[in-house]
Amino acid sequence: MNIEVFDYLRVLKIIPEAVIITDTNPHIVYINPAFEKLTGYKLSEVKGKNPRILKSGKTPMRVYRALYRALTTGKSFTTKEVINRRKDGSLYQIDASYVPIYKEGKPVLYMQIQHDITDHKKAETELAKRAAQLAALNRSLQEEFVKEKALLESIGDGVIAMDKEGKIIALNKKTEAIFGWKTKDVLGKSLFKEFQLADEQGKIIPKDLRPIQLALTSAQVGHGIYFLVKKGAEKTPLFITSAPVVLDGAVVGAVNIYRDVSQQVATDRAKDEFLYFASHTLRTPLSAVAWSIERLNEDSIGYSAEQKKSLNRIYDQTQRMIRLTNDLLDATRMEFGVLSYKYEETNPRIIASNVITDLKGRIKDKKIKFTLVAGKDTKAYQTYSNAIYMILHNLLSNAVKFTPVNGTVGLRISKTEKELILRVSDSGVGIPKLAQTKIFQKMYRAQNVKDKFEGSGLGLYITSGIINHMGGKITVKSIPRQGTTFTVMLPLALQIIQSKQAENIHI
Amino acid sequence: MNKLVKKVLLIEDESVLLELLSGKFKDSGFEVSCAQSAEAGIKLALQNHPDLILLDLILPKMDGLTMLKKLRKDEWGKRVPVIILSNLNDQRKVSEAMKIGVYDFLVKSNVKLSDVVKEVREVLS
Numbered sequence: 001m002n003i004e005v006f007d008y009l010r011v012l013k014i015i016p017e018a019v020i021i022t023d024t025n026p027h028i029v030y031i032n033p034a035f036e037k038l039t040g041y042k043l044s045e046v047k048g049k050n051p052r053i054l055k056s057g058k059t060p061m062r063v064y065r066a067l068y069r070a071l072t073t074g075k076s077f078t079t080k081e082v083i084n085r086r087k088d089g090s091l092y093q094i095d096a097s098y099v100p101i102y103k104e105g106k107p108v109l110y111m112q113i114q115h116d117i118t119d120h121k122k123a124e125t126e127l128a129k130r131a132a133q134l135a136a137l138n139r140s141l142q143e144e145f146v147k148e149k150a151l152l153e154s155i156g157d158g159v160i161a162m163d164k165e166g167k168i169i170a171l172n173k174k175t176e177a178i179f180g181w182k183t184k185d186v187l188g189k190s191l192f193k194e195f196q197l198a199d200e201q202g203k204i205i206p207k208d209l210r211p212i213q214l215a216l217t218s219a220q221v222g223h224g225i226y227f228l229v230k231k232g233a234e235k236t237p238l239f240i241t242s243a244p245v246v247l248d249g250a251v252v253g254a255v256n257i258y259r260d261v262s263q264q265v266a267t268d269r270a271k272d273e274f275l276y277f278a279s280h281t282l283r284t285p286l287s288a289v290a291w292s293i294e295r296l297n298e299d300s301i302g303y304s305a306e307q308k309k310s311l312n313r314i315y316d317q318t319q320r321m322i323r324l325t326n327d328l329l330d331a332t333r334m335e336f337g338v339l340s341y342k343y344e345e346t347n348p349r350i351i352a353s354n355v356i357t358d359l360k361g362r363i364k365d366k367k368i369k370f371t372l373v374a375g376k377d378t379k380a381y382q383t384y385s386n387a388i389y390m391i392l393h394n395l396l397s398n399a400v401k402f403t404p405v406n407g408t409v410g411l412r413i414s415k416t417e418k419e420l421i422l423r424v425s426d427s428g429v430g431i432p433k434l435a436q437t438k439i440f441q442k443m444y445r446a447q448n449v450k451d452k453f454e455g456s457g458l459g460l461y462i463t464s465g466i467i468n469h470m471g472g473k474i475t476v477k478s479i480p481r482q483g484t485t486f487t488v489m490l491p492l493a494l495q496i497i498q499s500k501q502a503e504n505i506h507i
Numbered sequence: 508m509n510k511l512v513k514k515v516l517l518i519e520d521e522s523v524l525l526e527l528l529s530g531k532f533k534d535s536g537f538e539v540s541c542a543q544s545a546e547a548g549i550k551l552a553l554q555n556h557p558d559l560i561l562l563d564l565i566l567p568k569m570d571g572l573t574m575l576k577k578l579r580k581d582e583w584g585k586r587v588p589v590i591i592l593s594n595l596n597d598q599r600k601v602s603e604a605m606k607i608g609v610y611d612f613l614v615k616s617n618v619k620l621s622d623v624v625k626e627v628r629e630v631l632s
Contacts, residue, residue: 276595276597277565279594279595279596279597280565280593280594280595283594283614283615283616284521284524284594284615286616287524287594287615287616288521288523288524288527290616290619291524291527291528291531291619291620292527294619294620294621295527295530295531295620298534322616322617325616326616326617346598346602350602350605351598354598354601354612357611357612357613358596358614358617358618360622361618361619361622386597386598386599388598389596389598
C-alpha cells in the first residue's frame with residue numbers, strides 16, 4: 001500500500017498534465033507540480049480548500065450538471081468546455097478528465113487531470129474566424145466574377161483581353177461565335193497568330209498596322225473596319241476597337257472589342273449601289289438633252305432671234321437641272337450615311353485636279369486665274385475619296401460662280417501631322433457678316449446672291465455635313481465685294497500616325 | 508485612206524448618246540466606229556486599232572473597267588489612249604481607272620460635246 005502510494009505520487013509529480021485530487025466533500029487533497037505551474041497556486045495554499053476557488057463563472061452550467069451526474073453514479077467524465085481562473089485572475093481553458101477513485105466499493109477521492117488547451121482553443125477560434133473570412137471573400141469574389149462574367153457575356157460584341165505580349169487572357173462567348181473558337185483552345189495563345197485581318201480587297205494587314213499594335217505600342221485607342229479572314233468562309237467585316245490597359249503609366253495589356261458589321265456593310269453597299277445607278281440613270285437623259293441643244297446651237301443661222309432665245313433658255317435650264325441633280329445626289333449620299341465605314345487611301349491632289357477638269361469650261365469662260373498649291377505628299381488615309389471630291393467640288397464651283405470675270409480662285413492643300421487642310425479662296429462677291437453663320441443651313445441663300453446667282457442652297461449644307469461626318473471643321477472668312485476664304489480641316493485617320501510610328505521603330 | 512484622218516472608237520450603250528457623239532465626231536472630221544457593249548468594243552478595237560477609245564463604264568454585260576483591263580493585256584492595247592466618258596462621278600472608279608491607265612475621266616452631264624472633241628484632239632496632237 002505504501003509503495004503503491006509512493007509510486008502513485010511519483011508518477012503524478014513528473015507527468016506534464018496538471019492533476020488535482022479532492023475528497024468527496026469536496027476538499028483539495030493534492031495538486032501536482034504541473035498543476036501549480038498551470039494555475040500559480042501552491043499545494044500548501046490550496047490544500048483543504050474547496051476547488052471552487054478555480055471557478056471562473058464562464059463554464060456553462062450544464063457542464064457541471066453533467067459532471068455531477070457522472071461522478072455521483074461513479075462514472076468518469078471528460079469535457080473540453082471548462083474554463084478556470086488562475087491565481088492571478090487570468091482565464092484558461094482545459095481539456096479535463098474526472099475519475100473517481102474507489103476504496104472498498106465506494107468513491108473516496110476524485111482525480112482531475114487537466115490539460116491546458118487555451119492556445120489550442122485560441123488557434124481554433126482564429127482558424128474558424130479565418131475560414132469564415134475566407135468563405136466570405138470567396139463568396140464575394142465569386143459574386144464579382146459572376147457579375148463580371150455576366151457583364152462580359154451580355155455585351156453583344158466580341159471582347160478579348162490580352163497581355164502586353166499579345167497573349168489572350170480572357171474572352172467572351174460572342175468572341176467564340178465571331179472567330180469560331182473554343183475558349184480553352186486559345187487562352188494563353190498569341191492573338192496575332194490566331195487570326196488574320198485584311199482590307200476590303202483582301203490584302204492582309206501587317207501586324208504593325210493592326211489596331212492592337214497601336215494600343216500596345218503607343219497607349220492610344222485604335223479603331224477601324226477590318227475584314228476577318230476565315231478559311232473556307234466569306235470574310236467578315238469587323239469594327240475593331242483596341243484600347244490599352246495602362247497601370248502606373250505603363251501599358252500592361254489591351255482590351256479589344258470586335259463588332260460584326262456585316263449587316264451595316266451590306267446596307268451601305270445597297271445604298272451605294274442605289275446611288276450609283278440613280279446618278280447614272282438621272283444624268284443620262286439630261287446629258288442627251290444638253291448635247292442635243294448643243295448640236296442645234298452649232299448651226300443657228302436659220303433661227304429667228306426668238307428661237308435662239310428659246311434654245312438658250314432650254315440649255316440654261318438643262319444645265320441648272322444637271323446641277324440640282326448633282327446636289328440632290330450628293331445630299332442623298334450624305335444623308336444616307338454612305339460616307340461611313342469607307343476607309344481607303346486617297347490623294348486630295350489628284351482629286352483636286354479631277355474637280356478642276358470638271359470646272360475647266362467655266363473657269364475659262366470667266367477668264368478666271370486659277371492657282372493650285374499642293375504639298376508633295378498630300379496622301380491621306382481612311383477618308384472617303386468621294387467625300388473629298390464633294391467638298392472640293394462644292395467649294396470650288398461656288399468660288400468660280402461668285403467670282404467675277406478676270407477674278408482669281410485658289411486652292412491650297414497642305415497637311416500637318418494630324419490634319420489635312422484644304423483652303424479655297426476667291427476674289428468674289430463675298431458673304432455679308434450676318435449671313436456667315438447661316439450659310440451652312442439647308443436651303444439658305446445669302447441676300448447678296450439670291451437673285452443674281454442660281455443655286456439650290458444645298459451646296460454648303462452638304463459640304464459642312466460631310467465635314468462634320470468626317471470629324472472635321474470648316475471655317476469662313478469673308479469681306480463683301482473683296483472675296484471669301486473657306487478653310488477645311490479634316491483629321492487624318494489613325495493609320496497614318498500608326499505607320500509613321502512603325503517607321504520610327506524600324507529606323 | 509487618208510492617214511491624217513484619226514480613228515475614234517466610241518463604246519456607249521445608250522443609243523441616243525452614241526448617235527450624238529458619233530454625229531459630233533464625224534462632223535469634226537474623225538473616222539468613227541461604234542460599239543454598244545464591252546465585248547463588241549474590244550473586238551472592234553483589236554481589229555481596227557483606232558487612235559483613241561472613248562469608253563463608258565456601265566455597259567450591259569462586261570463593264571468598262573473590266574474591258575479596259577483586258578485591253579491593256581494586248582501588245583497594241585497597252586498603248587492606245589483611252590478617255591472614260593461616263594455619268595458616274597464616283598472617285599473610287601476614277602482612281603481605279605487611273606490605276607489601270609486612262610488619259611482622262613469625263614462626266615457626260617458635266618461636259619459639252621465640243622469639250623470632248625477638244626480633249627480628244629489634244630490627246631492625238
